[in-house]
Amino acid sequence: MTETTVRGSGECDASSEARLPDALAASLAALGAASVDGLGEAELLEVVALLESTKGAASALQARATERFVEQRDGLVSAAVAREELSDRQASLQRRAARSEVALARRVSPGQADRHEGVARALVHELPCTMAALTAGQISEWRATIVVRETACLAAADRLEADRRLSGCLTTLGDQGLSRAAHRVCADLDQAALVERRRRAAASRRVGVRPAPDGMAWLSVLGPVAEVVGAYAALRSAERGRHVATGDARVDAERAADERGEGAWLADTALELLSGRAEGQPQPVEVALVMSEAALLPGVAPASDGQASVAQTIVAPAAGEQVEVPGFGAMPPETAREMVLRLLAGADADDAASSGVWLRRLWTSPGGHELVAMDSTRRLFHGGLRRFVELRDQGCRVPWCDAPARQVDHVEAFARGGETSAANGLGVCQRHNLDKEQPGWSAEVLASGLDPGGGRPHEVVLSTPTGVESRSLAPPPLGHGRGAIGQVSTGPVPAGPMEVSHPDVLWSPLEVRLGELFAA
Known part of the structure; x- marks a missing residue:
């Protein structure tokens, strides 16, 4: 969950540039208040066509604004380098951080913002015909991107010529036809550049x-x-060969019984x-399953003699059973149970280290909406604490970024007194980890998310040099759109090694059940 606000920059004068955001905001409000009730079929289609043209014109204006912002910021960085105030590495990091500000403004990942910035620069400086068609609303942003992508290997002069040649078919060809036409133009203008492009592509x-949907990938x-x-x-x-008889009765029988398509x-x-x-x-690889006890161990009927039993402490299965595979999404509980049983059936009892099935317990708040646990006095995030933050954040926590959390870093820097704790930890991609250390960027923890009473989840606010504040809440353990996980059991603690080693632990239904099984 994210929330973005913009603070005033102190540059509110009477210039046309200062009034443009207000005019755009008024246009956005008018579009939001518009209604299509009472329109005829012809008018409805006219609205569809005009809005498509509006999107194209808006994309052209967005490209010009993006290019101007990046150009101005890069100019300031270059001037600082010329004055020897910044090293080349510092300058590179600040330029990249500027593109990350564009990502927050466009509500996309930094990688997408880099592509948008490259498209904007090409449209403004090297593809005037394509830019004119986009400004007039005759083509979409995607069709302009096709031209930029296919002509990227050409020199500036050849790119201008390619733009001129393609101007006549920008509004007539389909997307694939336009891509092929641009490719032909590149082959005619500079074959060597096309060969070099393919050589570089092979290196990537x-x-x-x-x-993928339905538990697939x-x-x-x-x-x-x-x-x-x-x-x-x-x-x-090889697949066609499985239908050919081998003369071996056993092999042929096995192939005949194979009903796979x-x-x-x-x-x-x-x-x-x-x-x-x-x-x-x-498969000897860890696949994390976040699930409630009810989803893993379905409930059992109470004992017939009316006495209290372990079975009574197991949460009964219901329609709300929830399972999440971090990084891949939701999974039906029945599918998750089948996975666990299949792994158990295939595990080698003599080699548990390579084929065993492990269950890891994580503490959550009573409602199950956030993880609560773990601090460390170390300088770096390692071991269980790092794994805890990774499972809590489920990816880069910066808004709109879908990259995996390759790094776990301090929200408040360790050098400034920040603790190595779950509250002060943040899962981020490498790029955003470097961005937030640049001048003008700051981060602050608004809520620790460690309240055992079920308070607010972990929340961080990220501020950029232009005054944009982006707030990020830690996602629920079972993903957005889900309710709370099963209630914590207050059943009896089973006698045995677990009670001796952890006398102060309130055992979950899963552990109660496993304790009885181990004792048996």
Whole structure:
């Protein structure tokens, strides 16, 4: 949850630049108050078309404002370098921090803001025809981005010529057609630049993973087309070979019993080959599941003799069972239980370190909306404290940034007396960790989130040199859009080693149940 406000900068004069934000705010208010009730079909479509043109014109103005802001900020940094007030590294960090301010203003990640800034600079300085079409509302921001992207390899003079050649088809071709046309223009104007671009693209080959719906995930490989197509062809050839009889009765029987479709077989085989696992071997990697006791251990009916039992302390399952895979989203409880059972069934009792299943307990407030625990006297965030902050923040906490929290840093710097604690810790990406240390940036903890009584979650306010304040609340452990997790049990503590080693702990239903099982 984020909230953004802008403080006055003290530059409210009568100039047209100072009045422009007010005019835009009035236009935004008029659009928000407008209604389409009573309009005919032709008028409704006219509204759709005009708003599409308005978005294009607004994107052009946004690009000019972005380019001017970055140009002015870079000019100040360059002047400081010329006066030897800043080193080259400090100048680079301050320039990058300026782009992060653009990210907050556009409500996007810093990576997206960098791309927007590059598009704005190209449109303003090197692509006048495309900029004119965007300003007139004839094309969308995405179509302008296509032209910028496809002509990025050209020198300034060649880019101007490419812009002129493409001006006639900007409003007639589809997105793919425009992309191909721009590619042809680049091939005609500078083939060497196109070859160099492809060489650099080959150096950026990589593998990535991203979440997909329904508890799935995408594994993507970016590489040269010949190698990628060749690998896919080899996999397809192996799939077709599974339908050919081998003469071995056992192998042929197993293949005949395999009811997997082509896509499922290809995916299973590729994952087995990449991970190096044998068939049936569990995946030796940690997958965090945040779930309530009711979701992991469904309730059991009370004992027939009416006596109190451990089973009575287990929270009964309900429609509100909640499971979250940090970084990937929600998962049905039944699917999570199947995952745990599958791992338990495939675990090797003689090698628990490599194939065991571990359960880690985290303390939450009674409502389950925030994690509460852990402090440290160390200078750096390590071990359990670091893991705690990572699970609490679930990614970079700076608004609009979707990057993973590669670093855990102090909100108030350690050098200025900041503690190495959960309250003063913040999960951030590397870029934002460097940005908040630049001149004019500051961060402050508004709420520690450590109130065991269920107070406010961890909250931080981030201020930028231009007076923008962005507030960030720690997400709930089970993700936004969810209610509270199961209530903490007040059932009896089972006798055994756990009671002896932790006499002051209020045991959860899960631990009560596991304690009885271990004792048995």
